[in-house]
Amino acid sequence: MFTETLLKTNNLTKYYSGFRALDNVNLEIGRGKIIGLLGPNGSGKTTLIKLINGLITPSSGEILVDGNNPGPYTKSIVSYLPDKNYFANWMKVQDVFNMFADFYGDFDMNKARDMCAMLNIRPEDRIKSMSKGTKEKVQLILCMSRNAQLYLLDEPIAGVDPAARDYILSTIINNYNEEGTVIISTHLISEIERVLDEVIFIQNGQVIRHDSVDDIKENEGKSIDEVFRESFRMVPYMNVNQEGVYRYDK
C-alpha cells in the first residue's frame, strides 16, 4: 500500500528573482521518522517546506510525495504548520476546527477538542483575544489532529515559553501517525534533539548533511547542538585595535 520512500526530491532548485534560495537539493526520506531540518536563518528551510507542500513551485527539479508531484493528492496527506499565524481575528476556535473539518477528510475533531481542553482553550474562545503563544498552540493542535502521512512543522516552538515547548514536543511525538514522518524545522536544536531520528543540515540553500542522530553522536561524541554550532560558526565583528584588525579565529 505504501511506497517505502515517503518524500524524494531530485535536483530541486528554487530562485526568487535571481536569488538562489535552494540549490540542487536531493533528499530521500522514509516513513515513521522524526526529522530535524536545521540551518541558520535564511538558509532555505521554509522554502523547502513550502515547495514540498505545493505552496510554491520549483524553478527546476522535482518533488515526489508518496510517489506523486505536489497536487490535490499530496495535499490530502501532508499536514503543514506554517511559521506564521494564518487565522482571521474574528474567528473562534470552533470556526477554525469546522474549516479544517471541511478541508481535510483526515481531520479528527474529537482529538482537536481534547487537546484544546488540556490546554484550557475553549472552543468559543476568539482568536483575537489570544496571545501569540496560544495562537501557535491552536495551530499545532490543528496540524497534529490530522491523520496525515507527512507533517511539515515550520518553527513550531520558536514563539512559546519553555513549559509550552515541552507540551508541544510531547504532543508531536505522541500524535503523529506511525506510518507517517514528521519534519521539524527549527534553530532551537538543543530543545528538540532528543526526539529526532535524523537531521538535515541546510546552508545557503544546499543540503550539507543528512545523517542519523545516533550515528552522529556515536561517531563524534557530541550533541547535535554542538555539531550544528561547529558547522555554522560565524566570525563575529570585533573592534579594530591599534595593531590593526583583531582576527577572531577560533
Added chain:
Amino acid sequence: MAWKLDDSRPIWPQLKEQLTMAIVSGQYPMGSPFPTVRDLAADAGVNRNTMQRALSELENDGLVITNRTAGRTVTTDKELIMKMKMETASTYIDEFVAQMNAIGFSTEEIIQVLKEKEAK
C-alpha cells in the same frame, strides 16, 4: 521514572542502562507488566523508534519478555536478575576503585577506610 540523558551520547544505550537499573533495583518487579513503548517514550521525552531500540536490547538480554497477547512483562528469572545486578555492581566498584587509586589509596587502604566508616 526520572530519566537522565546526556545529549553527547546516543540516546538508546542510555535508555537501556536506565531501564536495566529500574528492573534490577526492583522498581519494575519480576513478572510484572512492563510499560508500552509509547508510554515509556512519552515519559522520557524521546521518540518511539529510540525507545523501541532500547526495549529490543532488553528483550535480547532476556530482562523483558514479549508475550504474544499480553504485552511485555519483566523476566521471572532470578539468576538473570542477580547476574545483571552483579554486572552493575562490578561497574560501580571499578569506577570507585579507580577514583580511590587516583587519589593514592591502595586496595587494602580502601577496605580499611570502608570498615572504619562502617564502624562509626
